[in-house]
Amino acid sequence: MNYEEHRRNYVLGGLRRENLTDDPFALFEKWQAQAIAAELKDPTAVSLATQEPSGNLWQRIVLLKGLSEGGFVFFTNYESNKARALAQDNRGALLFPWHELDRQVTASGHLNKIGDDESDRYFASRPRASQLGAWASDQSRPIANREALVSQYESAEQRFGNGIIPRPAHWGGYRLVPEQIEFWQGGEHRLHDRFRYVHTPSGWVVNRLQP
Numbered sequence: 001m002n003y004e005e006h007r008r009n010y011v012l013g014g015l016r017r018e019n020l021t022d023d024p025f026a027l028f029e030k031w032q033a034q035a036i037a038a039e040l041k042d043p044t045a046v047s048l049a050t051q052e053p054s055g056n057l058w059q060r061i062v063l064l065k066g067l068s069e070g071g072f073v074f075f076t077n078y079e080s081n082k083a084r085a086l087a088q089d090n091r092g093a094l095l096f097p098w099h100e101l102d103r104q105v106t107a108s109g110h111l112n113k114i115g116d117d118e119s120d121r122y123f124a125s126r127p128r129a130s131q132l133g134a135w136a137s138d139q140s141r142p143i144a145n146r147e148a149l150v151s152q153y154e155s156a157e158q159r160f161g162n163g164i165i166p167r168p169a170h171w172g173g174y175r176l177v178p179e180q181i182e183f184w185q186g187g188e189h190r191l192h193d194r195f196r197y198v199h200t201p202s203g204w205v206v207n208r209l210q211p
């Protein structure tokens with residue numbers, strides 16, 4: 001396989017200072033809407049990096065489920081590896097890889113659990129199979145084989161029958177409140193446009209960065 005030949009030019013257009021908004025979330029929402037309109041697969045997928053108690057770094061994709069209280073919200077298992085990492089060190093970083101639009105958005109900040117009521121509301125809106133999945137999976141823990149996993153799912157099915165499935169206490173949302181957000185738009189001749197917003201006591205300060 002030839003890795004070296006895989007490259008392309010980024011010609012979809014630039015990001016100029018006049019395109020920026022004072023509040024980076026306004027620009028984020030515009031770009032997120034464009035990613036959805038462009039029918040990207042998993043347009044809200046975002047890679048989340050955390051630091052584990054051992055000091056090792058890890059990352060994984062989660063789905064963005066909303067913006068609120070100045071942060072990015074996603075849902076997961078509160079006993080997963082990522083949750084254990086966050087219990088020790090609640091810093092994290094996000095990366096939205098919007099290749100088809102020649103864009104990436106990166107952010108870093110601190111994460112905290114969202115309110116139970118917010119998690120209840122979202123959990124109630126999920127398809128039943130996803131609700132059962134949240135009960136069935138002891139996320140990030142080893143399991144002997146797939147049959148055992150399916151059997152955990154079937155136990156959850158039996159437990160709840162046709163009744164309402166409550167949110168498990170071990171499942172809910174986190175919010176990453178960014179201290180920095182960067183917007184990257186690919187440009188010709190590798191002269192990409194990068195704008196980094198940094199949150200300061202007097203508000204957001206934005207700088208163009210060299211590519």
Ligand SMILES: Cc1cc2nc3c(=O)[nH]c(=O)nc-3n(C[C@H](O)[C@H](O)[C@H](O)COP(=O)(O)O)c2cc1C
Nearest residue numbers: 042045060061062063075076077080081082083140
């Ligand atoms: C497209 C995609 C979307 C995903 N969305 C979520 C999600 O919203 N929440 C979640 O907990 N895991 C999600 N996952 C699985 C995670 O990437 C990861 O495997 C899981 O959360 C366990 O991570 P951890 O062991 O580091 O805690 C998704 C994976 C992919 C590929």
